[in-house]
Amino acid sequence: MIWSRIVGTGSGLPAKIVTNDDLAKRMDTSDEWIRTRTGIRQRHIAEPSQTSSDLGADASRAALAAARINPQEIDLIIVATATPDYIFPSTACIMQAKLGIKGCTAFDVQAVCSGFVYALAIADKFIRSGQNRCALVVGTEVYSRILDWNDRGTAVLFGDGAGAVVLKADSKPGILGSVLHADGSYADILSVPGNVCGGKIVGSPFLRMEGQAVFKFAVKVLDEVARETLALCGLATADIDWLIPHQANVRILEATAKKLGIEPSKLIVTVDRHGNTSAASVPLALDLAIRDGRIKRGHKVMLQGVGGGFTWGASLVEM
Numbered sequence: 001m002i003w004s005r006i007v008g009t010g011s012g013l014p015a016k017i018v019t020n021d022d023l024a025k026r027m028d029t030s031d032e033w034i035r036t037r038t039g040i041r042q043r044h045i046a047e048p049s050q051t052s053s054d055l056g057a058d059a060s061r062a063a064l065a066a067a068r069i070n071p072q073e074i075d076l077i078i079v080a081t082a083t084p085d086y087i088f089p090s091t092a093c094i095m096q097a098k099l100g101i102k103g104c105t106a107f108d109v110q111a112v113c114s115g116f117v118y119a120l121a122i123a124d125k126f127i128r129s130g131q132n133r134c135a136l137v138v139g140t141e142v143y144s145r146i147l148d149w150n151d152r153g154t155a156v157l158f159g160d161g162a163g164a165v166v167l168k169a170d171s172k173p174g175i176l177g178s179v180l181h182a183d184g185s186y187a188d189i190l191s192v193p194g195n196v197c198g199g200k201i202v203g204s205p206f207l208r209m210e211g212q213a214v215f216k217f218a219v220k221v222l223d224e225v226a227r228e229t230l231a232l233c234g235l236a237t238a239d240i241d242w243l244i245p246h247q248a249n250v251r252i253l254e255a256t257a258k259k260l261g262i263e264p265s266k267l268i269v270t271v272d273r274h275g276n277t278s279a280a281s282v283p284l285a286l287d288l289a290i291r292d293g294r295i296k297r298g299h300k301v302m303l304q305g306v307g308g309g310f311t312w313g314a315s316l317v318e319m
């Protein structure tokens with residue numbers, strides 16, 4: 001039987017850090033308001049010249065180095081992003097060229113903040129089918145480009161960055177099971193409702209959100225999808241060593257852990273230092289907790305996404 005295993009992880013974060021106090025100098029907000037409502041203290045913001053494919057390539061190089069894998073071994077690239085470099089070609093193709101890889105399958109997945117969990121589940125299926133052997137799965141975002149910096153209700157919440165994993169075929173289990181869901185009837189509570197037509201922006205190019213509706217929806221589905229994934233794998237919440245939900249807001253993370261009956265000490269939190277990096281948040285958190293030694297080989301990690309669409313999903317992973 002073929003399984004897929006995560007054999008390396010990496011991060012790509014812009015050097016520029018913007019603190020809550022920095023934001024308070026340019027809009028009517030405060031460190032106290034942002035910290036108590038969201039847990040966010042700072043976020044990384046890309047330079048105008050830095051794109052999703054640049055950050056994704058940085059994260060990929062780090063993941064390939066950690067996995068000790070030559071880029072030419074990669075036969076599948078899936079990039080999850082809601083902030084692609086272009087309308088087309090895909091960010092995956094642009095990133096593939098930046099990594100000097102030729103010929104392999106490469107495409108983007110659009111599931112907003114659930115994008116990485118969607119991409120990981122897809123890559124797992126490709127590998128388990130025998131079609132591919134070694135995949136690069138990347139979440140990468142430059143949300144600073146789609147924020148209205150005059151809207152304090154949304155501008156303070158997000159950051160830029162990328163996370164990547166190398167997923168390899170193995171005879172031992174790695175990804176134990178994945179569940180993916182969507183409900184497009186909730187499209188309006190979180191969206192960037194615009195497009196380009198005839199050379200003009202039609203609608204709005206900025207992120208809009210009904211914060212409280214998103215909060216309630218996220219906690220509900222993160223609890224449900226964790227339980228569904230555990231049931232699929234024949235495991236219980238007590239079997240989870242680490243919980244990594246999408247890093248939207250520390251209160252959503254803590255409420256999810258509490259509902260699931262998982263101790264706060266098993267929750268990985270990076271939203272304080274990265275803000276909400278959408279599709280990048282889960283692989284960034286995974287990489288950080290592997291590199292600081294918390295997540296070890298053999299540990300079972302629940303990865304969870306929830307975001308615009310609405311979309312949500314989870315993967316239970318044995319490291």
Ligand code: ACO
Pocket residue numbers: 028029030033034037038113152153154156157190209210211212214215218246247248249252276278306307308
């Ligand atoms: N600084 C200071 N005051 C602010 C700010 C700010 N940055 N933003 C809003 N306020 C004010 C509002 O104007 C309002 O003032 P008023 O009472 O005078 O009208 C007051 O704060 C309360 O505003 P609410 O929007 O009701 O605040 P709430 O307690 O709901 O917190 C928040 C807002 C943090 C966005 C919360 O709803 C939340 O966390 N929602 C989850 C959304 C989320 O995490 N989204 C991330 C993207 S979605 C995803 O990734 C799945």
